[in-house]
Amino acid sequence: MPGAGAAVRSASLLLRRGDEGLRRAIAAHLRITRGIRAEAGHIVTFSGSMQGIVLLTQLLLDSGGRAVVEAPGFHGIRRAVEVSGGVPVPGFVDGSGLVPQDWDARLLFVTPSRQYPTGAVMPLARRRKLLEWAAARRAIIIEDDYDSEFRWSGRPIEPLKALDREERVVYIGSFSNTMFAGLRLGYAVLPPSLVAPTVAAKALYEPLPAGLLEQRALARFMALGGYARHIRRMARLFGERGRILRELLPRLPGGLFHPQPGDAGLHIYARWLRGETEFARFRAAALQRNVDFRDAALYRMQPGEPAACFAFSHLDESELIEGMRRLALAWNDVQNEA
Template identity: 55%
Template sequence: MDITVAYQRAIQKYHHKYLALYHALRDGILNGSLAGGTRLPSSRDLAVMYGISRGSVAEAYDMLLAEGYVESTVGRGTFVIEQAAMLSDPFPIGQQNQNPPVAKQKAPALSAWGQRIMQLEKERELLSSPAFAADRDDTQQSLISFQAGEVVLEGSSQLAWKSAMAAAGKDLQKPSSDSATVSVNGDEWLREAICHHVGRTRGIAAHPDQVVLCSGSMEVITLLCQLLIDEQDHIILENPCYSGIHRAVTASGGQIQAAELDQQGIIPQDWDSRLLFVTPGRQFPTGAVLPLARRQQILQWAVSRSAWIIEDDYDSEFRWAGRPIEPLKALDRADCVIYVGSFSKSMFSSLRLGFAILPAALAQALTAAKRLYDPLPPARLEQRALARFMMRGDYARHLRRMTRIYRSRYDVFQREMQQLSELFYWQQSDCGLHAYAIWKHEHAPYHHLLRTAHDYGVTWRDAADYQLAPGPPAACFNFAHLTEQQIIEGAKRLRQAWDSIKHQYHAV
C-alpha cells in the first residue's frame, strides 16, 4: 500500500532519516491523514518509496510502536491504532459537524501567567526578525552563520548510536522488560548512567532517584520556576544570561535582580532572595569560570538565606586545556544546589533530553509537576538508547573524539579572529562551543558592522539578546557546527565588511 507523508519537510528539520520518517508518520497519524486502522507499508516498500534504508524505516516503526501510535502483529503487518487517529479529529470522516457557523465570542481573558507568556512571545518575535534581514539577497552567496547551528553525529559515533537505537527498540518490545513499569522520572537505566557519568567527570555523588529527565534543559528550568517562584519574588540572574531563563522567570511572576559580573564571573553578594540561577562552570555567554573561593561564598549565602541555587552546566563537556573546578553541586553539603544538564550539545541537536539532579524532597515535587505535563516520559526509545550508548562506553569515546575536532576548529577560529583584534576584546576560554567578545568602540559602528556583515554573508549572535540591562556592545561566535574552511571564510568576510565601512569612523 502506498502512503504519502510530509517526509521531505521533516528531513529539512531533523536531518536524520529515521527521525524525519518517524515525525512525518507521527504527524500524519495525529492530523488524521493516516486514519486509525490504516495498514502501513512494509519496511521494504517504504524504504523504496522514500529512497532510504530498511534500517531507517525499522527504527521509525520501532519508535512509533514504543510510543503507542501503531500496533504490530506477526504475519499481519503494522497498523495505526484507532485511538491515535481519533485524538486529532473529534468528527470522524463522514460525520463532520453540519451546524452552521456562529458568531465568534470575545476570547476569555488570559491569566496573568498567560498574559506574560504572550508578551514574552511578542518580544521574542521582534528579536528574531532583525530589520536588516529583509534587505539581504540570500541568493548572492551562502550565509556563514556564527550563530548556534545544528550539531549532528558523524562517523563511528553515528554507527554506535544506530546500534544503541536498534537494541533499545528490542528492549522496549520485550513483554518481561522493565518497560512495563514506566517512571515519570525517565528511563531507569539512563538515570543510573547519568549518575555514573557525573560521578566520574564532575565529582557529583547522586542516586538515580534524585535524577529527573525532561525534554531538554529548558523544560527542567521552566518547571523549577513554577515550583519555586511566587509572584513578585526577587530572583537573582547573572547579567548577561541565557534569555530562556529570563523568560521562564518572568513568566512565573518573578522579579529579576541582575547580578554583576567581572572577568571571573558572578560577584557574590548578600542578595535578598531565595533563588539564584548561575553558570559557574562556564558563564553564559561570557565564558568566565567562577573560582573556587566565589563558589564557596555562594554556597554560604544559600545556607544563610535558606535559598536554592540552580546550577546550569550547559556545555562544559568539551574542554581544551586544564582541569575544571568542581561544580557547586559537588561542593554542596547543605543540599541546596539543583544541577541541570543536557545532551543536546554533546550528542546532537534534535536529541531533546535534559536532566536535573535534585535533593530528594525537591525531586518528588519536580516529578509531580512533570507528571501533570507528561504522564509518561517522552522519547522513551531515545532515553533507553542513550543509556546503552553511555553504559557501553560509546558516549565517553564520542566526547573524546568530538573534543579533538572542536579543539581544532577553535584553534582555527582563534587564529583567524586575531585579524580583528582592533575591534574586539576576546574572552579567553579553555572549554565550550562559542567565543565571547566585547566591542572596543562606540555603538554606532558595531551596529553598522552587524548589518554590513550580513550583506557580505556572515552573521553572529548579538550579545544584547542576553543582557538584562543596556551594556557595551558584545558578540557571541559559535564555531563548533562549522568546518575549518567555513570559519576561515567567515573571518575573511567579516574583515571585508569592516574594511568597507571603517573609513566612516575616523575616531575608531
C-alpha cells in the same frame, strides 16, 4: 487485585522520572567526570534542559518572588522567571563570573563552570560564597552546566553540586549540545526533598515521559562507553576549531574584537573595541556578506559595552577562514561608507 494496582502506580511514578537505565548512566558519568555523587533516584529527565528550568522555576518561585539571574546571562532563564510571576534580580558578572552578594532572594541561577555568555570560570572561593549565601538565606541554587563537557585544556573546578553539603543545589545538564540539537533531552540532579514535588509537577505537563526509546538507546550508548569516547573525540575537534577562531579574530583589520579567554564550550565571547555605532554598522555589513554572529545585547538586562558571540562548532577550518575573510570585507564596507 489491589497489590497489582499499587505496583502499576509505583512503576508509573518511576517512569515519570525518566528511564532508570539512563538515570543510572547519568549518575555514573557525573561521578567520574564532574565529581558529583549523584544517585539515580535523585535524577529526573526532561524534554530538554529548558523544560526542567521552567518547571523548577514555577515550582520554587512564588508570585512576586525574587530570583537572582546573571547579568549578562541567558535570556531564556530571565524569561522563565518572568512568566512564572517572579522578579528577576540582576547579578553582576565580571571576568570571574557572578559576583556574590547578600541578595534578598530565595532562588539563584548560575553558570559557574562556563558563564553564559562570557565564558568566565568562577573560582572556587566564589563558589563557596554562593553556597554560604544559600545556606544563610535558605535558598536554592540552580546550576546550569550547559556546555562544559567540551573542555579541551586544563581540569574543571568542581561544580557547585559537588561542593554542596546542605542539599541546596539543583544541577542541570543537557544532551542537546553533546549529542545533537534534535535530541531534546535534559536532566536535573535534585536534592532529595525536591524529587517528589518535581515529578508530580512534571506529570501535570507530561503524564508519560517523551522519548523513552531515545532515552534507552542513550543509556545503552553510555553504558558501553560510547558516550565518553564521543565526548573526548568532539572535544578535540571543537578545541581545534575554537583555537583557530581565537587566533583569527584579533587579526581582523581595525583591531575590532578582543576574545575572552576560555578553554571550553562551543562559542567565543568577544568584546568590541570600537564605537557602538560602528558595531551596529559592522553587524549589518556582515549580514550582507552572509556572516551572522549574535549581538551580546540579547543577554543583558542593562546597557553595556558592545560584544559578540561567535559560534564555531558547526564550521570546519576552511569555513572559519572564509567567515573571517568576509568579516574583513564587511569592515572594509563600513569604512567605505564613512
